[in-house]
Amino acid sequence: MTDLAPVWLSLKLATLTTLLLLLVGLPLAGWLSRGRSFLKTVIEALITMPLVLPPSVLGFYLLLAFSPQYGVGKWLQDNVGLSFVFSFQGLVLASFIYSMPFMIGPVKSALEQLPVSLQQASYTLGKSRWETFIRVLLPNIKPSLFTATVLTFAHTLGEFGVVLMIGGNIPGVTRVASIAVYDSVERMDYHSANNYSLTLFAITFVLVMGVFIYNKSQAKSPIV
Amino acid sequence: MISINIEKRLKTYDGQQILKISSKFAPGCITNIYGPSGSGKTTFLKCIAGLATPESGSIVVEEQVWFDTQSKVNLSPQKRTVGFVFQDYALFPNMTVRQHLEYASKDAVWIERLLRLGKMETLSGHKPEYLSGGQQQRLAILRALATKPKLLLMDEPFSALDAEMKAELIAELKSVFAELGATVLIVSHNPQELNGLADSEMVFS
Numbered sequence: 330m331t332d333l334a335p336v337w338l339s340l341k342l343a344t345l346t347t348l349l350l351l352l353v354g355l356p357l358a359g360w361l362s363r364g365r366s367f368l369k370t371v372i373e374a375l376i377t378m379p380l381v382l383p384p385s386v387l388g389f390y391l392l393l394a395f396s397p398q399y400g401v402g403k404w405l406q407d408n409v410g411l412s413f414v415f416s417f418q419g420l421v422l423a424s425f426i427y428s429m430p431f432m433i434g435p436v437k438s439a440l441e442q443l444p445v446s447l448q449q450a451s452y453t454l455g456k457s458r459w460e461t462f463i464r465v466l467l468p469n470i471k472p473s474l475f476t477a478t479v480l481t482f483a484h485t486l487g488e489f490g491v492v493l494m495i496g497g498n499i500p501g502v503t504r505v506a507s508i509a510v511y512d513s514v515e516r517m518d519y520h521s522a523n524n525y526s527l528t529l530f531a532i533t534f535v536l537v538m539g540v541f542i543y544n545k546s547q548a549k550s551p552i553v
Numbered sequence: 554m555i556s557i558n559i560e561k562r563l564k565t566y567d568g569q570q571i572l573k574i575s576s577k578f579a580p581g582c583i584t585n586i587y588g589p590s591g592s593g594k595t596t597f598l599k600c601i602a603g604l605a606t607p608e609s610g611s612i613v614v615e616e617q618v619w620f621d622t623q624s625k626v627n628l629s630p631q632k633r634t635v636g637f638v639f640q641d642y643a644l645f646p647n648m649t650v651r652q653h654l655e656y657a658s659k660d661a662v663w664i665e666r667l668l669r670l671g672k673m674e675t676l677s678g679h680k681p682e683y684l685s686g687g688q689q690q691r692l693a694i695l696r697a698l699a700t701k702p703k704l705l706l707m708d709e710p711f712s713a714l715d716a717e718m719k720a721e722l723i724a725e726l727k728s729v730f731a732e733l734g735a736t737v738l739i740v741s742h743n744p745q746e747l748n749g750l751a752d753s754e755m756v757f758s
Contacts, residue, residue, distance in 0.1 A: 444641060444643065446639045446641055446643035447643055447645060449599075449602075449604045449630070449637075449639070449643065450637065450639060450643035450644075450645075450696075451645075451656075452603075452604070452629070452630035452631055453602055453604070453630050453633075453634075453635060453636070453637040453697075454656065454657045454696070454699075454700060455631050455634055455700065456631065456656075457631065464656070465645050465647070468647035469645070469646050469647050
């Protein structure tokens with residue numbers, strides 16, 4: 330009987346990461362989409378780095394940055410009692426950084442496509458930037474917002490390198506489904522590896538299909 | 554009194570030109586602004602609304618400083634509360650006709666009156682995508698009026714209306730402007746289309 334705990338852990342990690350990225354990523358995408366500056370270009374490049382960087386590199390630096398032996402990691406351990414190394418919160422942090430481009434990229438591009446006069450019209454009606462963002466801008470990029478949310482969730486489910494580097498393989502704590510596949514293969518337990526792989530394949534296929542079907546329906550009727 | 558004295562750099566296809574405006578507008582006055590394309594009419598309206606920032610000068614409305622480079626005052630568009638009719642209408646695709654007006658105002662009686670004025674009562678549940686060009690333009694005008702602005706800036710507001718609708722709407726608007734005591738600046742490439750709505754003219758070259 331295959332232990333389903335890694336699958337549940339993966340789902341929990343993906344849900345938390347997606348929620349955190351919605352909370353932080355949407356305002357950040359909104360800020361990045363308005364005007365240009367060198368600082369914004371640097372931040373955008375940094376956010377995009379996980380797309381091109383080997384996950385092990387990111388995981389290695391996160392491991393160093395949050396090592397309880399020194400620096401920020403030691404301070405967090407001593408003063409807040411928080412450790413990001415070999416812990417679930419470490420996985421959340423790593424996933425947050427690693428999946429950031431999947432949330433911010435599509436949302437930022439969609440916001441840039443909207444005519445600037447939409448937000449200007451809202452401002453002349455006395456509405457704040459925040460109210461304009463929530464009531465005018467976000468509702469008009471629903472397909473991109475949905476795509477970004479689903480892709481972030483699906484991408485987090487499939488993370489391996491960065492999660493292994495910072496979280497290791499602790500059952501019930503950091504052993505997510507993608508690591509369970511690798512672990513099962515190492516133990517020559519192909520049956521379990523197949524079960525985990527099939528589960529991940531099925532979940533991500535349904536999610537991606539959902540995006541395609543939704544976007545197709547939106548293309549027929551863009552204003553809902 | 555609205556007193557405007559600004560300089561704004563304009564980007565043109567062959568480089569840059571400086572837009573220099575020094576004008577006064579009496580309260581309640583309706584002014585028709587016309588001139589060739591690219592002469593800065595829209596930019597001028599946007600500077601007044603706070604949607605574009607002049608390089609130098611001042612904008613004073615009813616003795617309140619909205620913009621002044623010397624004293625470094627630059628009120629946000631939200632604080633200037635002008636009514637603005639955008640040339641591209643700038644309607645919100647996610648909102649129905651009624652929701653546009655409700656977004657701008659909580660005065661239900663005023664909203665009903667605006668819907669009647671624009672002959673849009675039966676279209677109140679429609680989103681912009683399902684409106685004709687003329688209906689969209691009328692909605693843009695109604696939305697700008699929803700906040701009962703004291704200063705209304707209209708950028709080519711009647712360009713998509715047929716002659717009959719235009720004449721009817723202009724007659725209605727004239728009484729609404731008077732009722733609100735609104736000062737109105739209308740950019741129009743065709744001064745004749747205003748059917749005597751404007752009290753004065755301003756020419757851009």
